[in-house]
Amino acid sequence: MTDNTDLSFENRPETEPDRELFEAYNERTHLFGRIASVITLVLLLGAPFVIGAYLGVSPDLRAAASGFLAIGVIWLVSCVAEWLVYTPMLGAGGGYLAFITGNLINMKIPCAVNARDIVGVKAGTPENEIVSTLSIATSSLVTILVLAVGVALLLPLQPLLQSPVLTPAFDNVVPALFGAMAYKYFRKNLDIAAIPLLVMTLLFVLVPKLTGSTSFMILPSGAIAIALAWLKHKKAGGEKL
Amino acid sequence: MTVQSQLNSPFLYLLCGSIILFIALVSLFFLIRAYKAGKAMGLDTAKMKRAITASATFTLLPSVGILLGVIALSGSLGVPWPWLRLSVIGALHYETQVATAAAERVGLGGLSASSMTAQAFVTICLLMSLCIMWGMVFSSLFNKRYLRRLNQGSKKGGGVPGFGDKAMTAMFIGLICAYLGSYLGGFISGGGLFSFGGSWLPLAVVLAASLAMAGFLWLSEKKKLVWVESFSIAGSMLLAMACAVLLGKLQ
Numbered sequence: 114m115t116d117n118t119d120l121s122f123e124n125r126p127e128t129e130p131d132r133e134l135f136e137a138y139n140e141r142t143h144l145f146g147r148i149a150s151v152i153t154l155v156l157l158l159g160a161p162f163v164i165g166a167y168l169g170v171s172p173d174l175r176a177a178a179s180g181f182l183a184i185g186v187i188w189l190v191s192c193v194a195e196w197l198v199y200t201p202m203l204g205a206g207g208g209y210l211a212f213i214t215g216n217l218i219n220m221k222i223p224c225a226v227n228a229r230d231i232v233g234v235k236a237g238t239p240e241n242e243i244v245s246t247l248s249i250a251t252s253s254l255v256t257i258l259v260l261a262v263g264v265a266l267l268l269p270l271q272p273l274l275q276s277p278v279l280t281p282a283f284d285n286v287v288p289a290l291f292g293a294m295a296y297k298y299f300r301k302n303l304d305i306a307a308i309p310l311l312v313m314t315l316l317f318v319l320v321p322k323l324t325g326s327t328s329f330m331i332l333p334s335g336a337i338a339i340a341l342a343w344l345k346h347k348k349a350g351g352e353k354l
Numbered sequence: 355m356t357v358q359s360q361l362n363s364p365f366l367y368l369l370c371g372s373i374i375l376f377i378a379l380v381s382l383f384f385l386i387r388a389y390k391a392g393k394a395m396g397l398d399t400a401k402m403k404r405a406i407t408a409s410a411t412f413t414l415l416p417s418v419g420i421l422l423g424v425i426a427l428s429g430s431l432g433v434p435w436p437w438l439r440l441s442v443i444g445a446l447h448y449e450t451q452v453a454t455a456a457a458e459r460v461g462l463g464g465l466s467a468s469s470m471t472a473q474a475f476v477t478i479c480l481l482m483s484l485c486i487m488w489g490m491v492f493s494s495l496f497n498k499r500y501l502r503r504l505n506q507g508s509k510k511g512g513g514v515p516g517f518g519d520k521a522m523t524a525m526f527i528g529l530i531c532a533y534l535g536s537y538l539g540g541f542i543s544g545g546g547l548f549s550f551g552g553s554w555l556p557l558a559v560v561l562a563a564s565l566a567m568a569g570f571l572w573l574s575e576k577k578k579l580v581w582v583e584s585f586s587i588a589g590s591m592l593l594a595m596a597c598a599v600l601l602g603k604l605q
Contacts (some may be wrong), residue, residue: 172476214377230413259418297571
């Protein structure tokens with residue numbers, strides 16, 4: 114039965130006013146996102162100097178510069194790669210917020226992808242832009258709240274959270290997250306997942322040191338998966354997939 | 355006054371708390387704006403609320419994990435600074451590495467409360483900020499142009515139509531594969547090449563989480579308990595972490 118009141122985002126016909134509203138919304142999102150990012154940058158870079166003034170010292174700029182040249186360049190490359198890869202997934206609002214609030218791989222990206230799937234929207238659409246922003250903003254607020262409560266209750270909570278009994282649980286938050294996500298995504302895309310999983314396993318088995326650079330290995334793994342998805346998509350004739 | 359008590363002083367709590375409050379207000383502003391825009395564009399409010407609920411439940415457990423990161427770093431850097439870094443821009447797996455590397459660069463030989471000085475602390479803080487801010491820098495400089503170019507590319511038919519969404523899903527599958535590969539590799543070669551002496555616990559947790567997720571999806575899809583889906587990730591993680599506690603004793 115065809116139902117004109119189908120509330121699914123994907124089935125809702127897009128009208129011109131919708132498009133205009135979205136364009137206006139998006140334009141302002143970039144403005145607000147940039148303002149928020151610049152203010153956050155100033156606050157984060159300024160804080161060490163303010164703390165220094167309070168403690169009666171100033172940061173050792175020479176050590177900071179040499180430290181940045183030694184270790185910062187690696188993180189610079191990593192941050193740029195993350196920005197290139199994740200911005201298309203998150204859209205404008207979600208992107209600005211996610212890069213301000215951090216914890217991308219272990220929280221924000223899976224969170225936004227999960228919300229997108231539950232609601233049923235496609236990447237690159239106005240609906241995805243809204244849902245992604247809602248998801249990242251909610252996730253950030255919850256994290257801020259949990260950490261604030263946790264810090265307030267740090268003394269009574271510390272023995273519980275650091276008890277040896279619970280250590281294996283908190284050491285395995287990320288495997289628990291990716292285990293759940295793996296089932297959800299692999300069951301319908303086993304043909305896309307099998308080869309990158311095999312290649313990654315072989316690489317990590319043969320070069321055990323790579324386990325310290327897992328976040329970098331996402332790029333080749335993702336590239337293989339995208340190439341396989343592209344072949345599958347092309348074979349199925351574009352939209353028919 | 356010792357360095358550690360200075361790093362935990364009310365002034366630092368106030369400073370870091372104020373920055374966190376600013377970020378919370380920014381997040382709230384974006385949340386309300388997106389909700390109102392979605393409503394104005396005719397998006398289903400029930401679905402938007404579902405996205406919010408699912409994201410909130412999803413975030414709870416990883417947030418507790420991040421709190422442990424705050425506790426771990428608080429021993430050497432005090433509570434306020436790690437609280438700020440992990441609430442705002444940082445990531446659990448980055449901050450500890452950068453803080454340790456930064457401590458070595460300022461001559462401490464590692465993160466250590468006993469050898470921490472006020473100047474070393476503020477230099478480490480500055481280095482942590484400098485190292486992990488580039489996503490935000492690139493985002494504020496190039497997001498608009500980058501997203502516009504991506505949209506133009508898809509509108510012009512630069513690729514096979516409808517591939518963008520599948521590419522994003524594939525990228526995410528690639529991300530999961532990298533992590534699962536690292537757990538398998540860690541188990542097989544973690545204790546020496548093909549020694550099978552590495553930790554098997556992450557693999558067991560992955561398996562437990564997958565099974566739990568299968569159960570939740572069965573309830574949601576076969577038993578039509580659609581509401582379960584919003585809690586499926588958080589529920590699966592909780593069950594898998596409980597398994598980790600039980601299996602951890604066998605390791």
